Amino acid sequence: MANKILKKEQLIPGQTSKLVIDAPHIAAKAKPGNFVILRVTERGERIPLTIADTDPESGTITIVYLVLGKSTALLEQLNEGDDILDLCGPLGKATELHSGGTVICVGGGTGIAAMHHIAKGNHEAGNHVVAIIGARNKDLLLFEKELKEFCPEVLISTDDGSYGHHGLVTELLKDRLEKDDSVIEVVAVGPVPMMAAVSKTTEPFGTPTTVSLNSIMVDGVGMCGACRVTVGGETKFACVDGPEFDGHKVDFGELRQRLAAFSSLEKKSFDHHCRCKCNDNS
Amino acid sequence: MPNQPAEERARNFKEVALGYTKEMAMQEAARCLNCKKPKCVQGCPVQVPIADFIAEVAKGNIEKAYSVIKSTNSLPAICGRVCPQEIQCEGACILNAKDQPIAIGRLERYVADEYMYLDACDLISAKPECPFIDEEKKVACIGSGPSSLTVAGYLASRGCKVTIFEALHEVGGVLVYGIPEFRLPKEDVVAKEVGALKDLQVDFVTNYVGGKTFSIEDLKEQGYKAVFVGVGAGLPRFLNISGENLCGVFSANEYLTRVNLGRAYDFPNYDTPIIKGRKVTVYGGGNVAMDAARTAQRLGAETVHIVYRRTADAMPARLEELEHAVEEGIILEVLANPIEFKSDGSGNLASVTLQKMKMGEPDDSGRCRPLPIEGETYELETDLAVIAVGTRPNPVLLENEPDLKLNKWGYIEADEETNETSIPDVYAGGDIVTGAATVILAMGAGRKAAQEIARRFGIED
Numbered sequence: 001m002a003n004k005i006l007k008k009e010q011l012i013p014g015q016t017s018k019l020v021i022d023a024p025h026i027a028a029k030a031k032p033g034n035f036v037i038l039r040v041t042e043r044g045e046r047i048p049l050t051i052a053d054t055d056p057e058s059g060t061i062t063i064v065y066l067v068l069g070k071s072t073a074l075l076e077q078l079n080e081g082d083d084i085l086d087l088c089g090p091l092g093k094a095t096e097l098h099s100g101g102t103v104i105c106v107g108g109g110t111g112i113a114a115m116h117h118i119a120k121g122n123h124e125a126g127n128h129v130v131a132i133i134g135a136r137n138k139d140l141l142l143f144e145k146e147l148k149e150f151c152p153e154v155l156i157s158t159d160d161g162s163y164g165h166h167g168l169v170t171e172l173l174k175d176r177l178e179k180d181d182s183v184i185e186v187v188a189v190g191p192v193p194m195m196a197a198v199s200k201t202t203e204p205f206g207t208p209t210t211v212s213l214n215s216i217m218v219d220g221v222g223m224c225g226a227c228r229v230t231v232g233g234e235t236k237f238a239c240v241d242g243p244e245f246d247g248h249k250v251d252f253g254e255l256r257q258r259l260a261a262f263s264s265l266e267k268k269s270f271d272h273h274c275r276c277k278c279n280d281n282s
Numbered sequence: 283m284p285n286q287p288a289e290e291r292a293r294n295f296k297e298v299a300l301g302y303t304k305e306m307a308m309q310e311a312a313r314c315l316n317c318k319k320p321k322c323v324q325g326c327p328v329q330v331p332i333a334d335f336i337a338e339v340a341k342g343n344i345e346k347a348y349s350v351i352k353s354t355n356s357l358p359a360i361c362g363r364v365c366p367q368e369i370q371c372e373g374a375c376i377l378n379a380k381d382q383p384i385a386i387g388r389l390e391r392y393v394a395d396e397y398m399y400l401d402a403c404d405l406i407s408a409k410p411e412c413p414f415i416d417e418e419k420k421v422a423c424i425g426s427g428p429s430s431l432t433v434a435g436y437l438a439s440r441g442c443k444v445t446i447f448e449a450l451h452e453v454g455g456v457l458v459y460g461i462p463e464f465r466l467p468k469e470d471v472v473a474k475e476v477g478a479l480k481d482l483q484v485d486f487v488t489n490y491v492g493g494k495t496f497s498i499e500d501l502k503e504q505g506y507k508a509v510f511v512g513v514g515a516g517l518p519r520f521l522n523i524s525g526e527n528l529c530g531v532f533s534a535n536e537y538l539t540r541v542n543l544g545r546a547y548d549f550p551n552y553d554t555p556i557i558k559g560r561k562v563t564v565y566g567g568g569n570v571a572m573d574a575a576r577t578a579q580r581l582g583a584e585t586v587h588i589v590y591r592r593t594a595d596a597m598p599a600r601l602e603e604l605e606h607a608v609e610e611g612i613i614l615e616v617l618a619n620p621i622e623f624k625s626d627g628s629g630n631l632a633s634v635t636l637q638k639m640k641m642g643e644p645d646d647s648g649r650c651r652p653l654p655i656e657g658e659t660y661e662l663e664t665d666l667a668v669i670a671v672g673t674r675p676n677p678v679l680l681e682n683e684p685d686l687k688l689n690k691w692g693y694i695e696a697d698e699e700t701n702e703t704s705i706p707d708v709y710a711g712g713d714i715v716t717g718a719a720t721v722i723l724a725m726g727a728g729r730k731a732a733q734e735i736a737r738r739f740g741i742e743d
Contacts, residue, residue: 226536254527
């Protein structure tokens with residue numbers, strides 16, 4: 001049965017989980033950089049999530065999500081053996097893989113999971129992949145072990161200094177770029193301020209920088225324009241033109257504002273969800 | 283035809299038009315002159331034998347009338363509601379010369395509604411039983427909008443095995459995400475007509491994206507002998523003016539998809555949110571603009587303006603939809619063209635600057651060109667803008683099928699007679715061929731393709 005959750009792992013209990021899902025049709029086609037759109041319930045909204053890994057042989061895809069609002073809270077209620085109601089993909093353009101050099105993949109928070117798939121693609125394309133990953137503290141750091149399987153270098157930073165470098169991923173990045181002129185590309189996936197900061201860091205070095213944007217989406221197949229983002233002064237759709245763009249050209253300020261457009265409604269939806277659930281239990 | 287009173291319907295999502303009673307339908311049908319060579323049929327893209335079905339209605343034989351319509355139209359309850367009859371069948375009616383034309387659309391709708399609840403197989407092809415399905419005659423449709431549904435209805439009722447692949451989670455394409463509930467009820471009409479196709483053993487596969495989840499080649503390898511591409515119009519166009527990406531500026535596609543497909547009008551009982559807007563402005567003059575404006579009104583806006591750069595009588599929307607909108611309190615802001623969206627200082631839309639326009643001389647197309655009146659601009663307060671100025675071809679399938687020849691506008695090139703594309707046995711129809719058009723024109727294209735596919739399968743009518 002397609003869309004069955006074969007494995008669920010709580011990476012950060014109550015906050016971030018990893019699902020391995022039976023989806024042979026998606027696994028057969030998915031490439032690094034692609035995402036899926038899923039729906040958990042009949043009344044649910046469509047949520048885009050980047051594919052963290054695939055295994056075409058066993059026909060599975062892996063997704064990692066942060067429990068943020070009602071829809072991800074509903075997803076978190078599903079367990080191994082449950083089916084995901086709707087799962088659509090692979091969507092978006094695949095990562096453009098260049099070869100023959102060092103590629104630095106920077107990941108922050110849940111973005112590390114999406115970055116993992118891109119890093120793996122770069123490794124398979126024959127690049128020397130340096131992973132730089134950061135989180136608020138040691139317990140929130142994802143995919144360190146998985147990245148170490150193919151990245152010769154995994155550099156770590158935490159905001160509180162509980163593990164690795166005490167500070168920001170951009171400090172590690174700058175340091176690395178100063179020492180190494182074989183870097184052909186920097187890829188960043190994570191919170192918007194982090195991707196903006198990475199792009200700013202690489203600019204003086206002139207290093208091509210790719211960011212993967214997590215815009216709000218509805219259909220995810222180029223129909224609604226909700227995910228539009230300004231890149232180099234032009235309006236682009238993250239779902240069909242992206243989700244990866246040249247970080248030096250993205251208007252991050254606009255992206256941040258657009259991501260917040262529904263925040264009060266998301267809270268209302270979450271409160272409604274909690275209230276209904278409490279009523280159900282009483 | 284009776285409608286819900288304007289002040290009442292402007293606050294709910296229930297259907298506006300209430301439909302004929304049998305008495306009203308028979309009375310209207312009795313006006314038909316039963317022309318020997320009925321012009322109305324020539325005006326119908328799917329060639330419904332209009333005079334024949336009306337003659338049955340006049341006699342009170344509604345079931346017979348239904349099977350007459352169904353012989354060429356698999357979606358009559360939908361067509362009876364959303365076809366631009368005034369420029370098609372009714373526009374061609376000979377009674378136009380001295381009186382009102384026959385209300386063909388309303389009669390079609392009445393007949394379809396009466397019989398939609400019956401066993402579809404008995405009626406869909408005017409044949410007595412469900413046809414035997416030959417699993418070898420496999421046809422795939424990509425997209426589940428009106429053109430694909432028409433292909434499926436035609437071929438399945440003639441014994442072909444049809445599978446429809448849909449990218450979204452619900453079947454119906456524009457009928458579901460685009461046209462609002464108050465004009466086309468989803469459960470009572472769209473789902474029922476789709477259900478009739480399921481009775482004919484048409485398979486529906488949702489969450490499958492042509493060009494992404496599968497390619498045309500994949501379908502051929504799976505034994506599909508013909509493929510119909512009906513993936514719709516695609517990416518929304520924007521105005522390319524400053525401030526267009528402010529929060530509160532939506533494409534009509536996003537606005538309507540949230541409300542119709544996501545049922546955002548019932549948020550938070552449904553999870554898809556919508557920004558409701560207090561002072562709403564809608565840009566464009568077509569049916570989509572009318573739908574967006576009337577939706578905003580129903581979501582509780584204080585004022586809704588439709589901003590259009592020409593005059594109201596040049597609007598491409600159906601007259602009935604325009605009239606309904608005005609009755610419901612929508613304000614027409616004509617001879618006005620947006621030139622800038624302004625922010626409240628924190629990224630949210632606060633107002634729009636409009637350029638006053640005047641109508642100039644007709645251009646090559648014969649249409650008068652709107653011209654700016656230099657120096658005359660004004661501000662309109664707005665916290666929600668909906669842009670309904672058309673679409674561009676969606677690249678998702680096209681980028682991944684390089685053998686599919688496109689025309690100079692980027693739409694799929696298809697043979698006018700057969701709707702076959704540059705890839706043999708691959709057909710296309712609907713908005714992905716013509717650019718944004720009407721449901722019935724998409725159905726007409728689907729019918730042409732289906733007839734050609736049937737012919738190649740050796741199925742004679």
